[in-house]
Amino acid sequence: NSISGEVKKVYLAFHKPKGIVCTSEKREKNNIIDYLHYPVRITYCGRLDKDSEGLMIMTNDGDMIDGMMRAANRHDKEYLVTVNLPVTKEFLNKLQKGVYLEELNITTRSCRVEALSERVFRIILTQGLNRQIRRMCESLGYRVERLVRIRIMNIVLAELPCGTCRELTEKEVKQLKNALKDVRNDP
Numbered sequence: 001n002s003i004s005g006e007v008k009k010v011y012l013a014f015h016k017p018k019g020i021v022c023t024s025e026k027r028e029k030n031n032i033i034d035y036l037h038y039p040v041r042i043t044y045c046g047r048l049d050k051d052s053e054g055l056m057i058m059t060n061d062g063d064m065i066d067g068m069m070r071a072a073n074r075h076d077k078e079y080l081v082t083v084n085l086p087v088t089k090e091f092l093n094k095l096q097k098g099v100y101l102e103e104l105n106i107t108t109r110s111c112r113v114e115a116l117s118e119r120v121f122r123i124i125l126t127q128g129l130n131r132q133i134r135r136m137c138e139s140l141g142y143r144v145e146r147l148v149r150i151r152i153m154n155i156v157l158a159e160l161p162c163g164t165c166r167e168l169t170e171k172e173v174k175q176l177k178n179a180l181k182d183v184r185n186d187p
Helices: 032-036 062-071 089-097 132-139 170-184
Strands: 011-016 043-045 053-059 077-083 112-117 120-125 144-152 165-167
Touching: 011 032, 011 170, 032 053, 043 062, 053 062, 062 170, 077 132, 089 112, 089 120, 120 132, 132 144
Parallel strands: 053 144
Antiparallel strands: 011 053, 011 165, 043 053, 077 120, 077 144, 112 120
16 A cells, blocks of 8 residues: 555466356346455456456556457467367368358468367467457357366466456566567567
């Protein structure tokens, strides 16, 4: 608490459970703000759809939120995805090259993918389209059964239990801010 009455900046890594909605609307009974019930007013940087789980960054730092929203189509976000069918080389190649999404009339940016087991793959996106991974999979005849975001830029989910949050370390916050500065200066 500083004398000027400025609110201390809060930076949290939150493991969003499936079923929690990224909204601050009170009429949504499973909204993320009520779920966290944090003592300081904070909000989310970037969304995860209701059926997905994993890492969210929560903060009251407006500059960081703006920076992350602007950088949304540049910075790495990493996910573990379980699908209903065996993951084939052909499927991974198509994901990697970019998938045309008819309903959005857009082809996804190329990305990095890797099979981890028969029905699980890792995908690293630098784009944040609405329900992007689900749409990409559906357009290739697959259905996503579980989707977990495990990393946003330098922040990793690691062993953070589902439904809990932790404060980011000073080092993590500094790296994040530096990475966002680099993105802002990109043409």
